[in-house]
Amino acid sequence: MKSLPSQRDRSRHLCHTAICGLTAALIIVFASGSLTGCIQEAATSSPERTVSLLMELLHDAQPETRRTAAESLGKIGDPTAVAALISLVTDRVPLVREAAVKAIGRLHPVATSEITASCISALEDPVESVRQAAAIALGDIEPPAELMTAVPALLSSADVGVRKAAAQALLQVDSTSWLPRLAAGLRDADPEVRQGLIAALGEWGGSMAVPWLKDRFVRDLSPAVRVEAVYRLGKIGGSETKAALEAVLGKDTNQDVGRWARQAREELRSS
Numbered sequence: 001m002k003s004l005p006s007q008r009d010r011s012r013h014l015c016h017t018a019i020c021g022l023t024a025a026l027i028i029v030f031a032s033g034s035l036t037g038c039i040q041e042a043a044t045s046s047p048e049r050t051v052s053l054l055m056e057l058l059h060d061a062q063p064e065t066r067r068t069a070a071e072s073l074g075k076i077g078d079p080t081a082v083a084a085l086i087s088l089v090t091d092r093v094p095l096v097r098e099a100a101v102k103a104i105g106r107l108h109p110v111a112t113s114e115i116t117a118s119c120i121s122a123l124e125d126p127v128e129s130v131r132q133a134a135a136i137a138l139g140d141i142e143p144p145a146e147l148m149t150a151v152p153a154l155l156s157s158a159d160v161g162v163r164k165a166a167a168q169a170l171l172q173v174d175s176t177s178w179l180p181r182l183a184a185g186l187r188d189a190d191p192e193v194r195q196g197l198i199a200a201l202g203e204w205g206g207s208m209a210v211p212w213l214k215d216r217f218v219r220d221l222s223p224a225v226r227v228e229a230v231y232r233l234g235k236i237g238g239s240e241t242k243a244a245l246e247a248v249l250g251k252d253t254n255q256d257v258g259r260w261a262r263q264a265r266e267e268l269r270s271s
Contacts, residue, residue: 051078058084063093070096074103082109089118094127101130105137116143120150123165124157131165139172148173152181155197160190167196175204183212191222198225202232210236214244223254230257234264242268 054076057069070088073081081103088100101122109115119141122134138148152175154166163185170182182205185197198216201209210233217229233241245265252258 047076047078051076051081055081055084058088063091063096066091066093066096067099070099070103074099074106077107079107079109082107082115086114086118089122094125094130097122097125097127098130098133101133101137105133105140108140111141111143111147113147115141116147117150120148120169123151123154123169124159124162128161128165131161132168135165135168135172138169142173145174145177152178155181155185155188155193160193163188163190163193164196167193167200171196171200171203175200179205179208183209186212186216191220191225194220194222195225195228198228198232202228202235206236207238207240210238210240210244217244223257226252226254226257227260230261230264234260234267237268 051073054069054073057065058073060066060069066088070085073085085100085104085107088096089104091097091100101119104115104119116138119134119137122137123131125131125134138151151166151169154162157163157166167182167185170178175182179201182197182201186194188194188197194216198213201212205212213229213233213236217226217233220226220229230245233244242265245261245268249258249261249265252261
């Protein structure tokens, strides 16, 4: 179950709709004195002028102004703003960093090495919301596997938050190249990391992931991990999965696990 799928082929009129929606935000920015000029000009600016003004505001002294400008650029959808947004990925204020990373993902730029590296670096941010935004942004821009090799290595980080973010990112992008590395991470002490890796294995591993999912379904101490495993097994299907579900059905004392196992079994029977 891949979360937050990328939106493709947005029509040009959405750009103009987003610009109209920015008027209120621009009024706040201009009223704060961050940039001189009349409000009427902001409301009637061309798309190009609006983007230019917002890019100037990315360097404003006020964090709230930088955050608002970054969010607005992400809504407008002009990919020329990406280079300027990258500079805010290391901003001193977490809310600004989060807004910048989210905006980069929303712009769906071509996944260059620079853009990908900036999002990967945000996976190690000390703030959880920034890490989550980075994982989602990587899913939005869909970098090729050769630019994502640093992400599986983050599963060995001493920071559990970084490991969670890495697992989430690997769910968002095609991770078929790193299935053994994901499986090795199933020994992680944190159940949320294991659950994230189970989801990624189920999403990208297909039948190759079945033995790993079965093992977690039977042995993992976390009910949430077992639920994720049985859910993913049900989605993969196949005779081996059916046999695995039948073998353990009724043995797991957790009600949620049992319910998901029964549901998966019924779906497999009807498929």
